[in-house]
Amino acid sequence: MLPEKITSLQNPRIKQLVKLRERRARDEAGLFLIEGYREVRRALEKKIRIGELYFSPEWFLGENEPALIEQARQAGAQLYELSKEAFAKCAYRDRPDGLLAVAPQWKLGLDEVALGAVPFVLVVESIEKPGNLGTILRSADAAGVDAVVVCDAVTDVFNPNVVRSSTGVLFSVPMVLADSATVLAWLREKGLRVVATTPDTPVAYTQADLRGPLAIVMGSEQFGLSDFWLGASDTRVRIPMAGQADSLNVAMATLITLFEAVRQRSG
Amino acid sequence: MLPEKITSLQNPRIKQLVKLRERRARDEAGLFLIEGYREVRRALEKKIRIGELYFSPEWFLGENEPALIEQARQAGAQLYELSKEAFAKCAYRDRPDGLLAVAPQWKLGLDEVALGAVPFVLVVESIEKPGNLGTILRSADAAGVDAVVVCDAVTDVFNPNVVRSSTGVLFSVPMVLADSATVLAWLREKGLRVVATTPDTPVAYTQADLRGPLAIVMGSEQFGLSDFWLGASDTRVRIPMAGQADSLNVAMATLITLFEAVRQRSG
Numbered sequence: 001m002l003p004e005k006i007t008s009l010q011n012p013r014i015k016q017l018v019k020l021r022e023r024r025a026r027d028e029a030g031l032f033l034i035e036g037y038r039e040v041r042r043a044l045e046k047k048i049r050i051g052e053l054y055f056s057p058e059w060f061l062g063e064n065e066p067a068l069i070e071q072a073r074q075a076g077a078q079l080y081e082l083s084k085e086a087f088a089k090c091a092y093r094d095r096p097d098g099l100l101a102v103a104p105q106w107k108l109g110l111d112e113v114a115l116g117a118v119p120f121v122l123v124v125e126s127i128e129k130p131g132n133l134g135t136i137l138r139s140a141d142a143a144g145v146d147a148v149v150v151c152d153a154v155t156d157v158f159n160p161n162v163v164r165s166s167t168g169v170l171f172s173v174p175m176v177l178a179d180s181a182t183v184l185a186w187l188r189e190k191g192l193r194v195v196a197t198t199p200d201t202p203v204a205y206t207q208a209d210l211r212g213p214l215a216i217v218m219g220s221e222q223f224g225l226s227d228f229w230l231g232a233s234d235t236r237v238r239i240p241m242a243g244q245a246d247s248l249n250v251a252m253a254t255l256i257t258l259f260e261a262v263r264q265r266s267g
Numbered sequence: 268m269l270p271e272k273i274t275s276l277q278n279p280r281i282k283q284l285v286k287l288r289e290r291r292a293r294d295e296a297g298l299f300l301i302e303g304y305r306e307v308r309r310a311l312e313k314k315i316r317i318g319e320l321y322f323s324p325e326w327f328l329g330e331n332e333p334a335l336i337e338q339a340r341q342a343g344a345q346l347y348e349l350s351k352e353a354f355a356k357c358a359y360r361d362r363p364d365g366l367l368a369v370a371p372q373w374k375l376g377l378d379e380v381a382l383g384a385v386p387f388v389l390v391v392e393s394i395e396k397p398g399n400l401g402t403i404l405r406s407a408d409a410a411g412v413d414a415v416v417v418c419d420a421v422t423d424v425f426n427p428n429v430v431r432s433s434t435g436v437l438f439s440v441p442m443v444l445a446d447s448a449t450v451l452a453w454l455r456e457k458g459l460r461v462v463a464t465t466p467d468t469p470v471a472y473t474q475a476d477l478r479g480p481l482a483i484v485m486g487s488e489q490f491g492l493s494d495f496w497l498g499a500s501d502t503r504v505r506i507p508m509a510g511q512a513d514s515l516n517v518a519m520a521t522l523i524t525l526f527e528a529v530r531q532r533s534g
Contacts, residue, residue, distance in 0.1 A: 138519070139514070143508075206534075240529075240533075241409040243436065244408060244439065246434060247409035252409075255519055260526075260530070263473045266507075
């Protein structure tokens, strides 16, 4: 059976795809968008259950798209072919490549996190920019943390820019959304030491002991860590830096701290 | 004297501003664009000689723009007021804030680099993405290197996206453009050890000695380091990582390696 072909810009499916760019529509529907060849491929690799796959051959950049579409179909996705104009209306990116999927959001609970023998968790508080959250997820993946816990989320973790900037890590790294008080209680119960990063301490991140059961806590771009987390921390560390004050953003600071922990823990 | 006001979209100055988005026009004119309040302010702080400042009050986001414009005038900039439409045509950004400057490019030679008592240099080869180069400049600034040497540049370092993503570090960090052979000869003459990063070595970056006179060399996004630099290196190191293979991009790998060097050198 050939997939349904949509050419009308008034088609309700087109309208829904455009709406899903907005957080409220995503939250209400419990769905999110996965745009682009690389991202759809990664989602399928990670067994994300794609409900609908929209494609538009006139936008394809390569030759492997039909195989990927067939793979999605076999995994249970409904297929819809869009005209060039219809796809242009739905595409979120500046340079669309003719593939756009819709998948259900998921929710992982703290009690579902599989902690390693020596637990290693990243906690981020109220990150604002989707691009930073995506980069942080990549860093956490590369560092091999057990989970990323997003406290008091400001950015929707299913924002299309998180999907994109995480290069698909969103589909694989265990990520939990929770409020700070619940997270702290969980960390205490599991016996993790809480290390908070802040400019307001003389202790360099390289001087602190980052071995053993560990949670590294990073604050938001604009406000840094809240008093709650600064007060709850067992250790506060800073990253000494030369140059202009804002050269390191929160994503860069997270990467540096995570890899210092990896260094110490593998030594 | 009030600044000239430009409303016609056909004005030659408008046309030149649009042209300066293109590398060839920048190279020919020896000029580049600095767009945005923060960037213009940083340029003035760093004594960049702004030749022309274009402003459009209807786009202003804050209240400090007139003071900044006056500061630019006193530093020698010619002022031009643009109508809202004229500014929209020139603006490079999605969300213009009514300020766009034109400044002369500069060129620093290897012989002008002021090496520290224990030299510390970052060499990058053929970086392709302006955003990565900007982030690398920020990392180098935060790590306090003596210079960033860009070998066989693919990206124009005066690309508007480098200006933006470097958050103005472009205006302050010593940066040299040169071909690889010249750079290697210079490093040898100055007695710097060459440490190359590559996935194809068993040596972790944390196991290598990164103290003493040091050049860290990073390859391009797509191809990594060339055989030239791999062959020229005294030490090759890798960054061990968990997770998916491409979680760390070249900008992230540079940041991790630079800060491990800083850690060792300050110990």
